[in-house]
Amino acid sequence: MKTYLALAFALIAAPLFAMGPAKPLRALLITGGCCHDYELQSKAYVEGSKKFADIVWTVVNEGGKGTTAQIPLYDNPDWAKPYDVVVHNECFANTTDEIYIRKITAVHKAGKPAVVIHCAMHTYRAATIDDWREFLGVTSRKHDHQSEYPVTVLDPKHPVFAGFPAKWTTPKDELYIIEKLWPTAKSLATSKSEKDGSVQPVIWTNNYYGTRVFGTTYGHSNATWQDPVFIELISRGLLWAAGRTK
Numbered sequence: 207m208k209t210y211l212a213l214a215f216a217l218i219a220a221p222l223f224a225m226g227p228a229k230p231l232r233a234l235l236i237t238g239g240c241c242h243d244y245e246l247q248s249k250a251y252v253e254g255s256k257k258f259a260d261i262v263w264t265v266v267n268e269g270g271k272g273t274t275a276q277i278p279l280y281d282n283p284d285w286a287k288p289y290d291v292v293v294h295n296e297c298f299a300n301t302t303d304e305i306y307i308r309k310i311t312a313v314h315k316a317g318k319p320a321v322v323i324h325c326a327m328h329t330y331r332a333a334t335i336d337d338w339r340e341f342l343g344v345t346s347r348k349h350d351h352q353s354e355y356p357v358t359v360l361d362p363k364h365p366v367f368a369g370f371p372a373k374w375t376t377p378k379d380e381l382y383i384i385e386k387l388w389p390t391a392k393s394l395a396t397s398k399s400e401k402d403g404s405v406q407p408v409i410w411t412n413n414y415y416g417t418r419v420f421g422t423t424y425g426h427s428n429a430t431w432q433d434p435v436f437i438e439l440i441s442r443g444l445l446w447a448a449g450r451t452k
């Protein structure tokens with residue numbers, strides 16, 4: 207009996223030990239476009255996230271500093287294939303081409319997890335189709351003035367908040383006005399407009415045809431990207447989207 211048990215243990219345990227340590231997470235950061243210091247933001251994310259996970263980053267900063275670019279990355283239908291998760295931190299509000307936009311959403315609809323940050327929410331704002339906004343989980347077309355906005359967490363047990371303080375106020379940032387939270391999205395935290403008192407989702411998750419999307423509308427200023435609370439939030443958001451714990 208003893209021998210049998212030992213043999214059974216060896217058979218069960220061997221594949222577990224053979225798995226070894228988790229593979230690095232392969233993350234693609236897509237950035238560029240109008241109105242923000244994307245070099246600083248990318249560096250802050252890549253460097254800061256290393257504290258929370260073993261991540262191999264690829265950064266694609268294309269499209270210049272305008273609002274209408276169509277970046278060459280998406281010409282390849284397999285553009286996201288080498289990666290476990292994709293981060294959108296770009297700002298092209300006036301790109302409207304439907305075929306181009308659907309080259310992006312199709313990949314996420316097919317299962318590639320995503321993190322969406324700040325001006326990604328105003329990217330393709332001028333497009334008439336809603337595909338991108340459905341993917342984001344929010345529709346936003348404008349923002350309030352820059353200020354330091356207190357953040358109220360609605361779901362403190364969610365893993366993205368593992369390192370989040372009970373009270374956090376953003377460095378100077380923009381409050382995006384959410385005109386629609388899509389039915390597949392769940393608001394995880396809110397801030398209040400100083401203009402009219404309206405409560406706006408600022409951190410959320412979206413279930414995009416079964417694909418995990420994590421989003422935050424904060425991330426305008428360099429000061430936000432230099433705040434370790436923000437970096438930890440978007441790092442844990444990245445892990446959550448990819449279905450990983452480290």
Ligand SMILES: [Zn+2]
Nearest residue numbers: 241325380426
């Ligand atoms: Zn901004």
